[in-house]
Amino acid sequence: MTGQTSFSEIEKRWQKKWADEQVFKTSSDPDRPKFYCLEMYPYPSGKLHMGHLRNYSIGDSFARYKRMRGFNVLYPMGYDAFGLPAENAAIKHKTHPEEWTRRCIADMKAQQSALGISYDWDRQVQSIDPEYYRWNQWIFLKMLEKGLAYKKAAPINWCPDCNTVLANEQVEDGKCWRCKHVVEEKNLEQWFFKVTAYADRLLEGLEHLEHWPEQVKVMQSNWIGKSYGTIIDFDVVDESGKKIDTISTFTTRPDTAYGITYLVLAAEHPKVLEWTGGTKYAEPVKSFISEVKKQTIIERTSETKEKNGEFLGVYFVNPVNGEKCPLWVGDYVLMNYGTGAVMAVPAHDQRDFEFAKRYGLPLKVVINPKDGHELNPDKMARAFCDEGVMANSGDFNGSESRDAIEEISKFLESKDWGKRTVNYRLRDWLISRQRYWGTPIPIIYCEKCGIVPVPYDQLPVTLPKDVEFTGEGNPLAKSESFTKTTCPKCSAPARRETDTMDTFMDSSWYFFRYLSPKMDSLPFDKKDSDYWMPVDQYIGGIEHAILHLLYARFLTKVLKDLGLTDVDEPFHSLLCQGMVTKDGAKMSKSIGNVVDPAEIMDRYGADTARIFMLFSALPEKELEWSDKGVQGAFRFRNRVWRLVDEAPETEAREHNNSDRQMISRMNRTIASVTGLLEDIRPSLAIGALMEFVNAIYKYREAKVHVDVHAELLENLALLLAPFSPHLSEEMWERLGKDGFISLAKWPESDEGRIDPEAEASDELVSSTASDICRVLELAKLDKPSKVRLFISDAWKYDFVRQLKQELEKTRDVGSILKSIMSTGLKVYGQEISKLVPKLAADACKMPAVVMDQDKEVAVLEENRATLEKQFGCPVELVRAQEAKEPKARQAMPGKPAILVE
RNA sequence: GCGGGGGUGCCGGAGUGGUCAAACGGGUACGGUUGAGGGCCGUAUGGCUUAGUGUCUGCGCGGGUUCAAACCCCGUCCCCCGCACCA
Numbered sequence: 001m002t003g004q005t006s007f008s009e010i011e012k013r014w015q016k017k018w019a020d021e022q023v024f025k026t027s028s029d030p031d032r033p034k035f036y037c038l039e040m041y042p043y044p045s046g047k048l049h050m051g052h053l054r055n056y057s058i059g060d061s062f063a064r065y066k067r068m069r070g071f072n073v074l075y076p077m078g079y080d081a082f083g084l085p086a087e088n089a090a091i092k093h094k095t096h097p098e099e100w101t102r103r104c105i106a107d108m109k110a111q112q113s114a115l116g117i118s119y120d121w122d123r124q125v126q127s128i129d130p131e132y133y134r135w136n137q138w139i140f141l142k143m144l145e146k147g148l149a150y151k152k153a154a155p156i157n158w159c160p161d162c163n164t165v166l167a168n169e170q171v172e173d174g175k176c177w178r179c180k181h182v183v184e185e186k187n188l189e190q191w192f193f194k195v196t197a198y199a200d201r202l203l204e205g206l207e208h209l210e211h212w213p214e215q216v217k218v219m220q221s222n223w224i225g226k227s228y229g230t231i232i233d234f235d236v237v238d239e240s241g242k243k244i245d246t247i248s249t250f251t252t253r254p255d256t257a258y259g260i261t262y263l264v265l266a267a268e269h270p271k272v273l274e275w276t277g278g279t280k281y282a283e284p285v286k287s288f289i290s291e292v293k294k295q296t297i298i299e300r301t302s303e304t305k306e307k308n309g310e311f312l313g314v315y316f317v318n319p320v321n322g323e324k325c326p327l328w329v330g331d332y333v334l335m336n337y338g339t340g341a342v343m344a345v346p347a348h349d350q351r352d353f354e355f356a357k358r359y360g361l362p363l364k365v366v367i368n369p370k371d372g373h374e375l376n377p378d379k380m381a382r383a384f385c386d387e388g389v390m391a392n393s394g395d396f397n398g399s400e401s402r403d404a405i406e407e408i409s410k411f412l413e414s415k416d417w418g419k420r421t422v423n424y425r426l427r428d429w430l431i432s433r434q435r436y437w438g439t440p441i442p443i444i445y446c447e448k449c450g451i452v453p454v455p456y457d458q459l460p461v462t463l464p465k466d467v468e469f470t471g472e473g474n475p476l477a478k479s480e481s482f483t484k485t486t487c488p489k490c491s492a493p494a495r496r497e498t499d500t501m502d503t504f505m506d507s508s509w510y511f512f513r514y515l516s517p518k519m520d521s522l523p524f525d526k527k528d529s530d531y532w533m534p535v536d537q538y539i540g541g542i543e544h545a546i547l548h549l550l551y552a553r554f555l556t557k558v559l560k561d562l563g564l565t566d567v568d569e570p571f572h573s574l575l576c577q578g579m580v581t582k583d584g585a586k587m588s589k590s591i592g593n594v595v596d597p598a599e600i601m602d603r604y605g606a607d608t609a610r611i612f613m614l615f616s617a618l619p620e621k622e623l624e625w626s627d628k629g630v631q632g633a634f635r636f637r638n639r640v641w642r643l644v645d646e647a648p649e650t651e652a653r654e655h656n657n658s659d660r661q662m663i664s665r666m667n668r669t670i671a672s673v674t675g676l677l678e679d680i681r682p683s684l685a686i687g688a689l690m691e692f693v694n695a696i697y698k699y700r701e702a703k704v705h706v707d708v709h710a711e712l713l714e715n716l717a718l719l720l721a722p723f724s725p726h727l728s729e730e731m732w733e734r735l736g737k738d739g740f741i742s743l744a745k746w747p748e749s750d751e752g753r754i755d756p757e758a759e760a761s762d763e764l765v766s767s768t769a770s771d772i773c774r775v776l777e778l779a780k781l782d783k784p785s786k787v788r789l790f791i792s793d794a795w796k797y798d799f800v801r802q803l804k805q806e807l808e809k810t811r812d813v814g815s816i817l818k819s820i821m822s823t824g825l826k827v828y829g830q831e832i833s834k835l836v837p838k839l840a841a842d843a844c845k846m847p848a849v850v851m852d853q854d855k856e857v858a859v860l861e862e863n864r865a866t867l868e869k870q871f872g873c874p875v876e877l878v879r880a881q882e883a884k885e886p887k888a889r890q891a892m893p894g895k896p897a898i899l900v901e
Numbered sequence: 902g903c904g905g906g907g908g909u910g911c912c913g914g915a916g917u918g919g920u921c922a923a924a925c926g927g928g929u930a931c932g933g934u935u936g937a938g939g940g941c942c943g944u945a946u947g948g949c950u951u952a953g954u955g956u957c958u959g960c961g962c963g964g965g966u967u968c969a970a971a972c973c974c975c976g977u978c979c980c981c982c983g984c985a986c987c988a
Contacts, residue, residue: 057956182968213906214906215904215906216905217905218984219905219983219984222984222985223984225987229988249988250987252987252988253988307986316910330986331986334944334986334987334988337988338987338988339988340987344988350986355984422988425987474942542983596937615925616913616926616927617913622915624912626912626927628912628926628928629913629926629927631938632926632927633926634941636926638940638941641943659920666973683915683925683926684924686926687924687926688913688924689925690924690925690926691924691925697942
């Protein structure tokens, strides 16, 4: 029972020692190789969930492993502590968000400490400290100077539940990413960061991120959404053909330019009202627009929805062929992509096709399929969107449509009718939030001087305390002590900006602050950045694939451009851990399948929880929670513990076969665990350790060699240290080792001592001797007069076949055999019961053993004395017939031969 | 629709051309130990069949390449994730 009762004390004891002796404190050391291990810093909700537990178990296994491999490991922790939940809690409980947040941080930290994660707590960073957010403000001002931060009125996403605007990236499926409330569109004046200026660099950078999951790169690339196309300008004319205006459209298919039969503008397009104003079309168009605006974003973007529109009463001239076609407004055109106007080619675009069919607009085929048949516009059931051969396109007839994209673009450019261009889906990052609990945007509004940045020496602009949290409006706006100020330029009374920054700003550069957490002249020290950056291993959930990871990459590039760092990409290797699920679904309160990590840690301890987390699935895969699985991890943990807690019988002796076998086994385990950790496969590493533990138990069935046994345990403790550090420390101490195992050197495998063949045959010899004794005992046989060991380098199948033939001759095996069978002893993966019959029947009524490797004769010879002693009779070595050379060996020389049946 | 990832035993999952597919763990069954339980130890666990054994099947499905395929190629079905009226 020792194992079960002691884990709690053991874990507490070592956590205290680690803290007291500052075992995990790090500092820059240019003479040593570094490893920066980082987990996405959490929002302090106060309680760990399984996702955290998994995240930290993975991260700590890296950090500890690298530390033992001699790296100078930076492994910090902090808290992404600004944000709405704290403010909502404050409203509900009539307290201050800071109070709530600080308490949550303390609770969370306590739980993290109880997990025994090897963080350097001296570097703790939290975004709510003015010493942190002043640098948000500092960076903001720098960006303002560079024109990367700007204010403009724009249609923005408004979450009525959170009472604030949201960035594009924070709208998922037309809903708020946090509260899932349907987002509304509003037109407000807001602060933006110019991410679009970095679109190309952000896209291009992805190509060099070799150690990022493909999925994340693809998601970011799609989000940036770079597409090459052509802007085509059209003259807008009235009924009589008189030019009244121009309009531009963006297209990726200029090859279809001759097939344009109408043009559609987005409902928000300003020209729509301009052109229809005062005409008979004004009323229907206005009511159409208001209909569109009534719809939610979800309704508008629903794929199945019918496309609606109205004719605008004006026309345009297609420059390529001089055709005059109508202009429409339609709800399927988006204002915020391209130019907000689309050239419609219903024969070759499915959306245009549907719209044209609905309103009886004509189709014009300009591309025919390559198979030679000509499309009939009246009979098409859907648009033809593939590549093909040009038709009805003037000089371009007969060209491949793929080539025509280029040719027509050049033609348009040459006539000054259009221009090739690049378009992005990415929008600028809207960073204003109308909430209290965030970084105040360091701006002052002066009636005379306009928008005035807060001077650097007045940073930080701190959050006022005299604030009431009522839930209505932005509390900052009601704090006179905050809003009332003077203009830094003219000293006239002025007013502060009351918007705060998106909390994603905090998390976009925090990993730099860890490097120099106490620096007060700059956000961080470039020297530290030169040494530590980039982060070598970043670990977090896939849910941040776009939001956080894109912003962090953006900010890093900005910081680089500001000369603060030389790194261009912050995260060298990214691991997106899989979800923790239960009963096939993500753990969530609404489903009611949540398991609290605290409970598991109380019952089984941190080591067990961590082993389970790492063993049960590869880090990037989904992990299905299993109570039984945790118990399995617990059993393993206790099985290891018993190895040190219960001493085996020892013997002073020369190394025998089982000693050599274990030494080989040990070295093989070291090699494989090391390799698996390098490959980020902790689950398999733990599997290998489980096998190793099983082997040690087997070894301990007989008397063990003291030194070998000690070495086995020592290495076991070392290999387990990244996974179950408390247990390892305790083992280390019990084994009489000095210092912390956390700082010990990772074992190296001695390849020369790995000998799989010897290992296999040794196992056979050592276990077989006792096995046969037991068989004899069970079978109530008299002492045999002789034991035969069969040696064969034949494939076992061949050997079994021989046995079978022999058996056909000798049928009388008798009840003795039955007894032997019933023991089901295993030899080399093969049931002894399958092999023994023939031998036993072979007149001498003796059990025997089959060996697999001819080469092991020497080993057997060596062990013959032992065996003879055990059996009390002579042992004879018998060589089995050579196997036939398999065909395969001739076919593929150099490769191992296999059995061809 | 586009993009990414997957389909292996009762379950979680190993194995991505070659030494009898299923390591490791879990579940289940039986046996041992134990006052009982738990724990621990051992054995079994694709189908059919045997006293031993044999035999068939088998890595979503169908083809193909190869002396050899879960693995490579082609086709097909299904599942998960992300994006989506992006012109």
